[in-house]
Amino acid sequence: MYLDPWKPVDKAIISHGHADHSRWGHKAYITHHINVPIIKHRLGEINVTGKEWGETFTIKNVKFSLHPAGHIIGSSQIRVEHKGEVWVFTGDYKTEDDGVATPYEPIKCHTFITECTFGLPAFKWRPQSEVFNDINTWWSDNKAEGKTSVIFGYSLGKAQRLLRYLDTDIGKIYTHGAIENMTEVIRPLSPMPETTRVTRETKKEELLGNIVVAPPSAHGSTWIRKMVPYVTASASGWMAFRGARRRRAIDKGFILSDHCDWQGLLESVEATGAEKIISTHGYTDIFTRYLLEQGYDARTEATQYEGELGEETEKEQE
Numbered sequence: 001m002y003l004d005p006w007k008p009v010d011k012a013i014i015s016h017g018h019a020d021h022s023r024w025g026h027k028a029y030i031t032h033h034i035n036v037p038i039i040k041h042r043l044g045e046i047n048v049t050g051k052e053w054g055e056t057f058t059i060k061n062v063k064f065s066l067h068p069a070g071h072i073i074g075s076s077q078i079r080v081e082h083k084g085e086v087w088v089f090t091g092d093y094k095t096e097d098d099g100v101a102t103p104y105e106p107i108k109c110h111t112f113i114t115e116c117t118f119g120l121p122a123f124k125w126r127p128q129s130e131v132f133n134d135i136n137t138w139w140s141d142n143k144a145e146g147k148t149s150v151i152f153g154y155s156l157g158k159a160q161r162l163l164r165y166l167d168t169d170i171g172k173i174y175t176h177g178a179i180e181n182m183t184e185v186i187r188p189l190s191p192m193p194e195t196t197r198v199t200r201e202t203k204k205e206e207l208l209g210n211i212v213v214a215p216p217s218a219h220g221s222t223w224i225r226k227m228v229p230y231v232t233a234s235a236s237g238w239m240a241f242r243g244a245r246r247r248r249a250i251d252k253g254f255i256l257s258d259h260c261d262w263q264g265l266l267e268s269v270e271a272t273g274a275e276k277i278i279s280t281h282g283y284t285d286i287f288t289r290y291l292l293e294q295g296y297d298a299r300t301e302a303t304q305y306e307g308e309l310g311e312e313t314e315k316e317q318e
């Protein structure tokens, strides 16, 4: 039994649908039932079993259960219990309730295996309501200037979070094909606003003043030329880095992450009551050093998880 394995195995428990956690080639998949249609969309006809939150299943005397991780829709932490010893594997997670994913719940455990994509004290997120106010104001300003707004977010997770809070009183929401395809899968699972797919037939005049949600890979592609005159923005935790927006030649950066910030990580570690903390990906060394100073038994474990980078490098087809 493996959790989010990166090599093909017989039995895999999958935390969530991002490409760096749900790989192709396992003989059997177990995941939360909300994630079943999502990973089927990505991986095709796989042998997958869906579980409820907190539903216990036993494999060779080890008890497993899935608990909300709040990262993206259908994302789980995986609780593992054997002879009274409890470990929790977070996969990716965030503590803020984004209104789309089932909100994160801290789980008591002895050992906590945590991601720390943004495990630096400099990362401190604002409440998403403030960020979405900024995004909608930006859209409205672009419209007043007669421009199309193009905002980049990963096709699974970030895109639906954007869709949920874009203000359709300003204009219409258009989507890149990769985002429309994924959103069609998610519509029966979570309410989404009306969207229109950008196709070859879409005229640039009809896009003017409206907003287009696209995956990061669409930036710099021929696809985006249809949007002229347009203004670009990225909604990502990486936008907190000085220079990240300029390096990517994006007009505007909105700091919006589906991962914990520094405080979120620390509060989560504390809420689990765990004494052993294992960090899997992100700023693991800095986070681990800090935890050691606080008296935790902390270490880093090398994995192939990539946090937001893994979500971005996923191949996104139009």
Ligand SMILES: [Zn+2]
Residues within 6 Å of the ligand: 016, 018, 021, 071, 092, 307, 311
């Ligand atoms: Zn993820």
